[in-house]
Amino acid sequence: MTDEKPSKIRVWLAEVRAPFLTGAIVPVVLGTSVAWASTGTFLLDIFLLTLAAGIFIHIGSNVANDYFDHRSGTDDINLEYVRPFTGGSRMIQKGWLSPGEVFLESIVFFVLGGGIGLYLAYTRGVEVLIIGIIGVCSGFFYTAPPFRLVNRGIGEIFVGLNFGVLMTLGAYFVQTQVLAWEAIFPSIPIAILITAVLYINEFPDYEADKSVGKLTAVVRLGRKRAAKGYVVLMAALYVSILLPVFLNPTYWYTVLGLATIPVAVLGCKYALAHYEESLQLTPAYASTVTNHLFTGLFLSLSYLLIGFSVPPLYIPVWGALCLTVSLAFYYQAERKAKAAASMMPTE
Numbered sequence: 001m002t003d004e005k006p007s008k009i010r011v012w013l014a015e016v017r018a019p020f021l022t023g024a025i026v027p028v029v030l031g032t033s034v035a036w037a038s039t040g041t042f043l044l045d046i047f048l049l050t051l052a053a054g055i056f057i058h059i060g061s062n063v064a065n066d067y068f069d070h071r072s073g074t075d076d077i078n079l080e081y082v083r084p085f086t087g088g089s090r091m092i093q094k095g096w097l098s099p100g101e102v103f104l105e106s107i108v109f110f111v112l113g114g115g116i117g118l119y120l121a122y123t124r125g126v127e128v129l130i131i132g133i134i135g136v137c138s139g140f141f142y143t144a145p146p147f148r149l150v151n152r153g154i155g156e157i158f159v160g161l162n163f164g165v166l167m168t169l170g171a172y173f174v175q176t177q178v179l180a181w182e183a184i185f186p187s188i189p190i191a192i193l194i195t196a197v198l199y200i201n202e203f204p205d206y207e208a209d210k211s212v213g214k215l216t217a218v219v220r221l222g223r224k225r226a227a228k229g230y231v232v233l234m235a236a237l238y239v240s241i242l243l244p245v246f247l248n249p250t251y252w253y254t255v256l257g258l259a260t261i262p263v264a265v266l267g268c269k270y271a272l273a274h275y276e277e278s279l280q281l282t283p284a285y286a287s288t289v290t291n292h293l294f295t296g297l298f299l300s301l302s303y304l305l306i307g308f309s310v311p312p313l314y315i316p317v318w319g320a321l322c323l324t325v326s327l328a329f330y331y332q333a334e335r336k337a338k339a340a341a342s343m344m345p346t347e
Contacts, residue, residue: 011096015066015089015105016059020289023163023197024054026296027190030303031171031183037303038182041175046124049116050171053132056113058163061139063106066092068143069214070099078208080278085285086201110136124174131170135162143214151215156195164191185244186299189237189257193292196233199226200271200288204278227275230284234264237295253302253315259322260298262330263291270337283337290329298322 005011028051036042066088069075081087091097097105117132138158141147149155168187173179202209202218203226210219218226241257267287274280305318 005094005096011091012105015063015091015097015102016109017062017084017089019084020062021055021058022289022293022296023194024058024167025051026293026300027163027167027187028054028171030186030190030296030300031168031173032175033300033303033307034168034183034186035172035175037307038180039176040307043175046120046174047171049120050174053113053116053120054167054171056109056116057132057135057139060106060109060113060136061142061162062089063102063109064140065143067099067103067106068145070102072143072212072214074205074208074212074214077211078205080204080207082204082278082282082285085282085289086204086278106140110140120174125177127173127179128170131166131173135166138162151213153215153217153220156198156217159198160191160195163194164188185247186254186303188240189299190292190296192233192237192240193288193295196230196237196267197288197292199233200230200267200281200284202226203271203275203281203284223275227271230271231268234268237264237291241295241299251302251306253305253310253312254299256298256302256315256319256322257295259319260291260295260326262323262326263287263294266330266333267291280337280341282340283333286333287329294322294326294329 006014028047032042032047032050066075069088070092075081075088075090075093078087081090083090092099092102114132114136117128117136121127121129121132138149139162142149142155142158149158165184165187168190169179169183172183199217202216203223205214205216206218206223208214209216217229221229238258238261241254245252245254264287267284270281270284270287274284301318301322305315
């Protein structure tokens with residue numbers, strides 16, 4: 001029995017995977033917040049254009065990845081995928097979109113994002129063009145020939161560079177027209193987290209990726225070692241939040257980013273326990289995406305508090321609120337995981 005085909009509009013919306021576009025939204029919001037805290041500059045029209053460009057390029061990258069994963073065969077033979085986190089959008093596999101339609105969609109969104117990028121480069125500085133070219137090319141060639149960055153063991157690094165460092169720095173630059181280390185340091189936690197999102201989502205795709213020679217980090221390491229690698233990524237995340245505080249105590253408000261530690265603990269717990277069980281690993285997929293969103297928002301909040309000159313006395317209060325949000329997610333995810341486990345058939 002096959003799924004009933006929804007309307008064409010719904011199919012196209014499903015193809016873009018809107019819930020995961022936080023991967024582009026978070027760094028743009030963070031870079032803009034850093035710019036405002038540092039210089040007092042906030043240009044709403046520039047912010048909205050930057051946000052749109054980032055979202056379009058993210059969609060283009062996702063859709064192109066769907067197309068080339070179909071071409072390589074990995075999505076077609078993937079039986080362990082866990083929706084909505086892994087295995088692509090499945091629009092081609094369900095027959096709801098043709099490969100040609102998917103490829104065309106990716107090009108349309110790259111052109112839209114690139115067009116806005118050209119306007120921003122013309123009005124704000126040529127640096128935007130350089131950042132944009134790197135982002136578009138590495139997003140497209142993540143799975144596309146001839147480079148297939150993911151097959152060379154550097155795909156995850158480029159994802160972190162694009163959707164962490166470059167987008168945050170680019171959002172900062174279009175506001176201030178200056179490239180500064182002030183935007184680099186807060187971008188590193190986001191780079192680590194978006195890399196971790198991709199990384200943990202590679203676990204259920206392991207067998208399919210391996211069989212077609214898609215040499216992701218998880219395929220190269222093997223699931224067991226890769227699970228330990230996930231823990232290393234989470235540890236590096238919080239080191240990257242703390243280190244800038246020691247280098248520049250003025251920005252110690254960014255310790256708010258540490259409030260997501262419970263979310264990271266949940267991800268590590270399930271990664272280490274269920275690295276070979278794709279469905280039981282769901283809390284790790286969800287916690288990593290949530291960690292990226294929460295950490296980005298908490299860091300952005302910290303820079304807004306700096307910009308508003310909020311007295312340090314209030315930081316523990318904001319920290320407690322952020323921690324409460326993280327703990328609420330932790331316990332809700334645990335309850336859902338236990339309920340799901342109780343419904344699984346036993347041998």
